[in-house]
Amino acid sequence: MSTQPAPIETSDATPATAVPGDETIGEYARRWWAGLRAGELGSLPIVVGLVIIAIVFQSQNNQFLTAGNFVNLIVQMAAITTIAMGIVFILLLGEIDLSVGYVSGVAGVIAALLLIPDGNQVPTLVGIGAALVAGAAIGVLHGLIITKVGVPSFVVTLAGLLGWNGVVLLLIGNRGTVIIQNNTVIGFANDFLSPATAWIMLAAALALYAGVLLLARRARAKAGLPAQPDLLLALRVVGLGVVGAIVVYVANQDRGIPYVFLVLMGAYIVWTYVLNRTRFGRHVYAVGGNAEAARRAGISVDQVRIACFAICSFMAALGGIILASRLRSVDTNAGGGSILLYSIAAAVIGGTSLFGGRGHIKSAVLGALVIASIDNGLGLLGLSSGTKFVVTGLVLLAAVTIDSLSRRRQERAGRA
Amino acid sequence: MNDSPILELRGVSKAFGAVQALYEVDFHVAAGEVMALVGDNGAGKSTLIKCIAGIYSSDSGEILYNGEPVSIHGPKDAAKLGIEVVYQDLALADNLDVVQNMFLGREETTSLRRLDEVDMERRAKETLQTLSVTTIRSVRQTVAGLSGGQRQSVAVAKAVMWNSKVVILDEPTAALGVAQTRQVLDLVRRLGEQGLAVVLVSHNLHDVFEVSDSVTVLRLGQNVAEFKTKETNQTEVVEAITAGKLSKIPGQPAAEVVV
Numbered sequence: 145m146s147t148q149p150a151p152i153e154t155s156d157a158t159p160a161t162a163v164p165g166d167e168t169i170g171e172y173a174r175r176w177w178a179g180l181r182a183g184e185l186g187s188l189p190i191v192v193g194l195v196i197i198a199i200v201f202q203s204q205n206n207q208f209l210t211a212g213n214f215v216n217l218i219v220q221m222a223a224i225t226t227i228a229m230g231i232v233f234i235l236l237l238g239e240i241d242l243s244v245g246y247v248s249g250v251a252g253v254i255a256a257l258l259l260i261p262d263g264n265q266v267p268t269l270v271g272i273g274a275a276l277v278a279g280a281a282i283g284v285l286h287g288l289i290i291t292k293v294g295v296p297s298f299v300v301t302l303a304g305l306l307g308w309n310g311v312v313l314l315l316i317g318n319r320g321t322v323i324i325q326n327n328t329v330i331g332f333a334n335d336f337l338s339p340a341t342a343w344i345m346l347a348a349a350l351a352l353y354a355g356v357l358l359l360a361r362r363a364r365a366k367a368g369l370p371a372q373p374d375l376l377l378a379l380r381v382v383g384l385g386v387v388g389a390i391v392v393y394v395a396n397q398d399r400g401i402p403y404v405f406l407v408l409m410g411a412y413i414v415w416t417y418v419l420n421r422t423r424f425g426r427h428v429y430a431v432g433g434n435a436e437a438a439r440r441a442g443i444s445v446d447q448v449r450i451a452c453f454a455i456c457s458f459m460a461a462l463g464g465i466i467l468a469s470r471l472r473s474v475d476t477n478a479g480g481g482s483i484l485l486y487s488i489a490a491a492v493i494g495g496t497s498l499f500g501g502r503g504h505i506k507s508a509v510l511g512a513l514v515i516a517s518i519d520n521g522l523g524l525l526g527l528s529s530g531t532k533f534v535v536t537g538l539v540l541l542a543a544v545t546i547d548s549l550s551r552r553r554q555e556r557a558g559r560a
Numbered sequence: 561m562n563d564s565p566i567l568e569l570r571g572v573s574k575a576f577g578a579v580q581a582l583y584e585v586d587f588h589v590a591a592g593e594v595m596a597l598v599g600d601n602g603a604g605k606s607t608l609i610k611c612i613a614g615i616y617s618s619d620s621g622e623i624l625y626n627g628e629p630v631s632i633h634g635p636k637d638a639a640k641l642g643i644e645v646v647y648q649d650l651a652l653a654d655n656l657d658v659v660q661n662m663f664l665g666r667e668e669t670t671s672l673r674r675l676d677e678v679d680m681e682r683r684a685k686e687t688l689q690t691l692s693v694t695t696i697r698s699v700r701q702t703v704a705g706l707s708g709g710q711r712q713s714v715a716v717a718k719a720v721m722w723n724s725k726v727v728i729l730d731e732p733t734a735a736l737g738v739a740q741t742r743q744v745l746d747l748v749r750r751l752g753e754q755g756l757a758v759v760l761v762s763h764n765l766h767d768v769f770e771v772s773d774s775v776t777v778l779r780l781g782q783n784v785a786e787f788k789t790k791e792t793n794q795t796e797v798v799e800a801i802t803a804g805k806l807s808k809i810p811g812q813p814a815a816e817v818v819v
């Protein structure tokens with residue numbers, strides 16, 4: 145294909161059907177650069193932000209970039225990441241869920257209570273399953289009230305924030321604190337893959353990724369559609385390989401990859417697939433972008449909404465179990481504190497729009513990484529929660545500012 | 561042109577609270593016919609279309625498709641009959657790309673409930689090509705970045721790619737410039753030539769006279785006149801729009817009714 149300018153102008157008379165052959169890597173890079181200048185920043189600001197965070201904290205305290213702290217960071221960010229993935233579904237709809245903190249608390253407490261080894265305990269999987277099902281059921285309840293009764297999600301989940309906090313207190317009763325003695329549950333956040341297993345899983349993941357990319361490429365070529373250059377596919381696989389190898393290598397210097405990392409990877413893959421590759425995911429974006437258009441296209445908007453609230457509360461429940469595992473106990477404060485705000489902030493810092501229709505599961509992971517790094521770094525410096533909240537608040541503000549500035553730029557370039 | 565109507569409405573009424581948006585409207589369109597639907601603002605054109613599309617359910621009256629009474633309870637029912645609507649506000653999702661919009665609600669899937677992006681992209685391109693839509697550079701750009709005419713083309717292409725028999729366009733040229741209006745009108749005419757029944761809602765009588773075969777005039781929710789385009793002129797149609805004879809004085813303040 146001849147060198148074509150970046151497609152910023154849409155008024156040009158090149159037919160949609162006349163894009164022959166494949167792009168070269170140079171053309172791809174030029175298109176990316178043009179998009180960047182037009183305000184399509186993607187994950188770039190957040191990656192730059194993470195590098196800055198790492199440099200600043202490392203220069204203040206040389207404990208920050210150590211293998212031990214790296215493993216701590218994975219464990220610390222796990223619960224927020226999980227809950228933030230659920231929040232992404234809600235923000236994509238243009239809704240909000242303020243109840244995720246205490247819903248995670250309810251799930252953590254249910255699992256802990258069912259698994260107390262007092263002779264009446266249930267099998268481990270049943271205990272965990274019950275907590276997750278309870279989470280999903282809570283989400284369905286929220287969704288039904290929001291769609292069928294028509295109460296705004298802000299109000300319903302604000303009531304949930306209070307109500308589920310109350311349920312946590314009622315369930316704990318006068319026990320005060322429930323120590324978790326179930327080894328499986330504790331193992332999530334406190335046991336580690338053997339170094340060899342970690343490497344094998346990385347290799348498997350890379351093979352899977354390369355296979356998926358190649359199959360997609362072949363299908364496009366077969367249908368005569370332009371496909372991405374081979375070199376770019378290779379770069380993608382190598383890039384993931386390098387990042388993955390660094391993660392595994394560094395973690396193996398210390399205790400290794402925690403099991404909870406596998407839970408995060410699994411959730412990431414499943415929900416990314418659901419959002420990007422399934423009809424349901426497409427409908428989530430459509431409802432968030434233009435609910436009336438979705439309705440006229442015959443999409444059952446209510447069902448999509450209810451499903452998203454169910455997914456969100458389910459992920460909150462999973463996050464609650466992870467948190468309980470990390471703390472090895474639940475108490476009357478389960479699901480409280482900064483969990484709710486950190487989870488929503490993570491999704492937003494990662495680039496998910498509060499106005500619906502824009503965002504990815506990736507946002508939850510990147511945003512949670514930023515928040516957990518700041519929390520962790522300031523903790524190493526011995527600074528108080530007060531400082532942590534102020535700094536995290538400023539980062540949130542910066543992220544949203546960058547987003548709206550780039551959006552304005554995209555509008556001017558006709559790309560929004 | 562086949563004279564027996566493929567779609568026919570008999571005595572359709574629809575009220576929104578105290579507002580009688582439609583009163584006993586008769587309407588029909590045949591295969592290969594371009595039927596213009598005209599009337600002043602608030603005459604009930606969009607409401608009539610939404611009743612056909614199943615967005616609103618009519619209070620009384622019946623809809624016949626190929627002579628058979630049908631009940632249309634939602635967009636899916638209409639689509640199943642082969643009735644597609646391009647709405648005045650287009651109803652495109654700005655955050656989705658051209659292909660995603662064209663297949664919205666009817667996505668193709670392969671195994672594992674996986675979206676068949678490749679096939680959808682191919683079919684979208686084909687459809688745009690058969691409609692001679694040549695100005696859209698990439699079918700993978702979001703529709704937010706498209707011009708008014710391009711958005712209109714996408715909305716029309718979305719409507720005709722389903723083997724549709726009846727295509728209804730609500731003011732497709734309202735927001736367009738000269739050249740883009742031209743494109744859309746050509747598109748409308750081509751649809752009629754391809755044997756589809758086309759309903760064209762428009763305020764622009766010049767456009768109406770250029771592409772339509774017949775004209776139905778709505779006034780205050782009532783069908784006040786029907787013409788063969790060849791046998792009438794703009795003056796006659798304007799008169800019907802502004803002062804056509806009403807069969808019933810609507811239950812509105814008398815001042816609003818000009819008889």
Ligand SMILES: Nc1ncnc2c1ncn2[C@@H]1O[C@H](COP(=O)(O)OP(=O)(O)OP(=O)(O)O)[C@@H](O)[C@H]1O
Nearest residue numbers: 576579580581599600601602603604605606607608
């Ligand atoms: N959803 C609704 N709720 C209440 N009243 C409505 C609704 N939709 C339409 N109406 C009323 O019904 C009447 C007909 O409206 P409609 O939109 O069908 O007019 P129209 O002929 O399409 O006008 P225009 O040329 O401005 O598009 C108007 O009086 C309008 O106010």
Ligand SMILES: [Mg+2]
Nearest residue numbers: 605606607648
């Ligand atoms: Mg209208």
